[in-house]
Amino acid sequence: MARTVVIAPDSFKGTIAAAAAAAALAQGWRSERPADDVRLRPMADGGEGTVDAFATAVPGARRMPVTVTGPEGDEVEAAWVLLPSTPDAPAGTGVVELASTSGIELLGTPPRLRPFDAHTRGFGEAIAAALAHGVSRLVLGIGSSSSTDGGAGMLTALGARFADAHGTPIPGGARGLAGVSNADLSGLPALPPGGVTVLSDVTNPLLGARGAASVFGPQKGASPDDVAVLDAGLARFARVLGAEAPHAEPDAAGAGAAGGTGFGLLAWGASLVPGSAAVAELVGLDDAVGAASLVITGEGSYDGQSDAGKVPAHVRAIAAAAGVPVALVAGRIATDADVSGFAATASLTSLAGSAEAAMGDPARWLVAAGAALARAVG
Known part of the structure; x- marks a missing residue:
């Protein structure tokens, strides 16, 4: 059955902008589930992207x-x-x-x-x-x-x-x-x-x-x-x-x-x-999430500080309020990071084999992450 998926990452700082990251994740997802309605809502917190x-x-x-x-x-x-x-x-x-x-x-x-x-x-x-x-x-x-x-x-x-x-x-x-x-x-x-x-x-x-x-x-x-x-x-x-x-x-x-x-x-x-919060309101994220069956968010490094106002935490809160599961993609996921609120996670470093490889070609590994999530939770 076709699903509606909202992709709302932040930029992966210094490597790929939020819009390009969202597009790469969507490409990977569609490679596994081409019939799904994939909607891009790239996010930001005021910084690059x-x-x-x-x-x-x-x-x-x-x-x-x-x-x-x-x-x-x-x-x-x-x-x-x-x-x-x-x-x-x-x-x-x-x-x-x-x-x-x-x-x-x-x-x-x-x-x-x-x-x-x-x-x-x-x-x-x-x-x-x-x-x-x-x-x-x-x-x-x-x-x-x-x-x-x-x-x-x-x-x-x-x-x-x-x-x-x-x-x-x-x-x-x-x-x-x-x-x-x-x-x-x-x-x-x-x-x-x-x-x-x-x-x-x-x-x-x-x-x-x-x-x-x-x-x-x-x-x-x-x-x-x-x-x-x-x-x-x-x-x-x-x-x-x-x-x-x-x-x-x-x-x-x-x-x-x-x-x-x-x-x-x-x-x-x-x-x-x-x-x-302001970017989410201005790009209509709440409405998009409310119509979705899954949300994917992400950022370059997800660690113990990521719950303090960062994009993934805010997207997760919106999804939780709507009763929609959310998946996380990050360049790296720190060992001290609490990921219990996510339905699934994907680390570009793990997929690529090293941080250097992931940062060297982030679009490639974001495509791979999108496909991996589609297989895992699609």
Whole structure:
């Protein structure tokens, strides 16, 4: 008997985007069960793949190409997505992700880490392009960042001005934050009528032991001494920017996301929300799952932390509420991971024989995983 299967993975970070992962899983499933109705709902939590997820899952979504200044200062070809008109967004919703405009993946493989000089200017330029198009609402994904500039580059691209004590514009990146003395936000555009929703799975504050520099700075090339300098720069930036935007709280959950870009967006007036839940709502995942007999989700590494707001945990919760079984595919499944809530699991590392083989050709092994699950639970 034919079944309806919903495939809703996150990206397999650094190896394959969510949309491509979903397509590969679907190919494998259909190779075993060609009569099934397979529906793709690639997911994201605000990081890389957010734009692809919306472009694939929302009928009528349009990619809008844009050229921006990348985190190293060179031109980057990116795109934001225009979602169709809705009653609460008559001119459409613009979806912009930081990962494809100012993300760490843009620094090469292996990345040429720039803890003091990488910036978020390109992200702001892409946001400005969506505003210029006239969208009624903005949805911004801020995962996978390359910088720790507090969102200063983004705000500058949108029209803010940051200067030192002599009135000279500060350098880009985190390097300039140590000397910032003045903030002028008068050039910032008004929020679109439907507001700005920021997607992130990070709840860290801006400063301190759980802040942007301490927790995420080392991933971006910061040494222990660098972390202290970066945190001090963010603290100075928070004081200066907070004087102009007192509603922006450095201690707010998510203020430290994307090297403090969450804080910069709060200063503009945006709202921060859990990324997985917001993406699920916007791509209609609940309705799709409600009509399904099986859901497949996944991510690159499923471990003991994956229940803390990650895509598979959210998809599993939606499926459980609907009484629909859910299967998990991951690049690797850690030994400490609780997979008892899944009807079946598949590890690309196990299928390929090694992590290196799985990461070298993820699409091939995702096809194999889809076929294996079809045989196991189809």
